[in-house]
Amino acid sequence: QSALTQPASVSGSPGQSITISCTGTSSDVGSYNLVSWYQQHPGKAPKVMIYEVSKRPSGVSNRFSGSKSGNTASLTISGLQAEDEADYYCCSYAGSSTWVFGGGTKLTVL
Amino acid sequence: EVQLVESGGGLVQPGGSLRLSCAASGFTFSSYWMHWVRQAPGKGLVWVSRINTDGSTTYADSVKGRFTISRDNAKNTLYLQMNSLRAEDTAVYYCTRPGGSYAFDIWGQGTMVTVSS
Numbered sequence: 325q326s327a328l329t330q331p332a333s334v335s336g337s338p339g340q341s342i343t344i345s346c347t348g349t350s351s352d353v354g355s356y357n358l359v360s361w362y363q364q365h366p367g368k369a370p371k372v373m374i375y376e377v378s379k380r381p382s383g384v385s386n387r388f389s390g391s392k393s394g395n396t397a398s399l400t401i402s403g404l405q406a407e408d409e410a411d412y413y414c415c416s417y418a419g420s421s422t423w424v425f426g427g428g429t430k431l432t433v434l
Numbered sequence: 435e436v437q438l439v440e441s442g443g444g445l446v447q448p449g450g451s452l453r454l455s456c457a458a459s460g461f462t463f464s465s466y467w468m469h470w471v472r473q474a475p476g477k478g479l480v481w482v483s484r485i486n487t488d489g490s491t492t493y494a495d496s497v498k499g500r501f502t503i504s505r506d507n508a509k510n511t512l513y514l515q516m517n518s519l520r521a522e523d524t525a526v527y528y529c530t531r532p533g534g535s536y537a538f539d540i541w542g543q544g545t546m547v548t549v550s551s
Contacts, residue, residue: 325495327478360537361480369528369544375537413479415446417536421484421492423469428478 328353328414328426335432341402345413347395352424353394358417358433361390361399364428365410373412374399401431409433436540438529442544450519450549453532456512456542457530464507467532470514472525473544482527483514497523519549 336342346353346361353359359377362370362371372381374390377397387402397416401408412427438474442454455546456468470482483493483503502515512529533539 327480345518359538360535362538364479369541370538371541372533372537372539373539375533375535375539379535381533381539411478414480415479415537416477421490422494422534423481424473425479425481 325418325422325424328416328424330412330414330426330429333430333432335434336370336404337400337434338404338406340404341400342404342431343421344399344401344412344414344431346397346399346416346426348397348416348424349395352368352416352418353392353397355419356417357392359390359392359397360415361388362398362413362415363410364413404433406433438505438540438542440442440527440529440542440545443527443547445550446519447551448520448549451515451517451548453520454514454516454527454529454545454547455507456514458510458512458531461531461540463505463510468503468505468512469530469532469538470503470512471528471530471538472523472547473528474522474525477525482526485512516547519547523547525547 362376364370378390418424485503500518530538531540
């Protein structure tokens with residue numbers, strides 16, 4: 325049950341696009357299309373932004389998109405806005421009714 | 435309104451015990467798997483445990499044998515019994531509900547557990 329690997333931080337200017345990677349193994353990310361992404365603002369509970377690799381919940385901006393290739397999933401945020409500044413976490417089903425999160429990525433909007 | 439409200443956190447000495455509760459409302463609690471996720475101060479999210487609708491459970495290796503997840507569908511409440519607590523268990527504990535997929539779409543506000551002498 326090792327954490328998925330995310331970059332500690334990414335940054336971008338308003339209007340730009342950024343991508344956050346999430347690398348797991350063939351036992352989690354690589355085996356299941358059950359990767360989700362969460363946005364967390366300081367002192368707040370996480371909010372799901374993407375589920376099942378690339379699906380957006382109702383109400384989530386279409387500026388958020390997800391993809392997966394092999395053992396690596398990615399979250400792309402286009403048209404960066406100030407309110408996107410937050411911590412982002414990926415999560416994958418890891419089999420045997422267990423889940424694993426990534427270490428988190430701090431997004432700074434310059 | 436769909437809502438999860440945790441309670442029961444606090445300060446406990448190493449080796450001690452604590453029971454967290456999570457009161458659910460606004461949805462048919464008995465129809466959903468439920469999970470606990472924790473977050474140590476300044477650190478990332480960590481999955482802790484899951485209970486499904488028939489009561490079967492799974493745990494992260496770090497808490498296996500020390501924590502017990504349970505549910506009372508009549509009271510719409512999820513529990514986490516935490517025994518043999520260690521300093522590294524210090525965290526905000528969130529209860530969370532997965533939606534139709536395996537993603538966690540509803541979260542409580544969290545309850546802080548501090549293990550310290």
